[in-house]
Amino acid sequence: MDRDVLGWRRLFGVMGPSTNTVVQPDYDMMRPPGVTNHYSRIYTPNADAVSNETFRAGIEVIGGNTLDAVRSVMTCRPDYLVMGMSAVTFFDGAKGADRFIRQVKEVSGLDVSVGSHACTAALQAYGGVKRIAVFSPYWPTMNAEVTRYFGDMGFRVVRDIALQCRSWTGIAQVRPKQCAEAIRRLDGDDVDAIVQVGTNLSMVKLAAMAEMWLGKPVIAINAATYWHALRANGITDRVEGCGRLLEEF
Structure with a gap:
């Protein structure tokens, strides 16, 4: 099968909030040769003066918009998905994390690394x-x-x-x-x-x-999630300077 010129090992579709400016450079910093990251922004109004109540409401908005970002990134035909937003993957405990993964897989047909289960791994x-x-x-x-x-x-x-x-x-x-x-x-x-x-x-x-x-x-969490995505795809490259997880495991 013909492979992407730059992403000849894997194309990762990454979903992250539109307000998030850290995930994209973090994941690119840990990216080994032959793997490319393709960022799909989850529309996220920038909450101001966040409180317990508004924080939870804001997370629900992000969660509701996530599947639209999945559909968008699928147009570049990625091999695997990586979730660049962690809060929605912790809601409702382990069963909530599993439910979120199922929803993403139903839309995309692809496996996905999420922050909660990546930290456990x-x-x-x-x-x-x-x-x-x-x-x-x-x-x-x-x-x-x-x-x-x-x-x-x-x-x-x-x-x-x-x-x-x-x-x-x-x-x-x-x-x-x-x-x-x-x-x-x-x-x-x-x-x-x-x-x-x-x-x-x-x-x-x-x-x-x-x-x-x-x-x-x-x-x-960004290191754990990207490490999980690499290892789930059989990519065992060691990445220096980003912690023992990426250097030793």
Whole structure:
């Protein structure tokens, strides 16, 4: 079969919120030769002064528009799909994640990597992880959904931090210093690993450095999701500088 000139190994269709400015460069940074990423924007009005209530309502809007983005990206005939938005993949625990995957597959006929299950696969790859800490740019109502999901998957969330960003675009404006402070506050002898969720939060490089400081897994969701997509497609290239997950597993 003839292959795409640049994406001769795989064409990845990526769905992400139209407000998200971090996923696309993050995924391109981790892209090995012969794999190309094709971004389809999920129409997302930029929420302002987000609260628990408006955050949840905004996520429901994004979730409702996701399948339109799937239909759009399918016109480039991708081989595989990658979800560049994580919150909708944590709603309603493990069964919600499975339901979301089924909906995408019904529309596309393709398999998809999603943030929730990718983080679970990453934690399992490291091995020996039972107790985790989580931080996000979300509001507490969403962190509760993340905690519920990881509980369904057999992990205990010891503590969490929700940065409570005030707009969707504001998530991409969170400085590395603030993320590093959150990691330090979450760490402890009772935590086996730290997981960052929220794909518009720039964390891949910082998480890789934090693994060296702390001597334990620090998983950035963008790294976990892209790693999962690569490995699901039999692409075993090691990507340096983006954490142990992409370098060792």
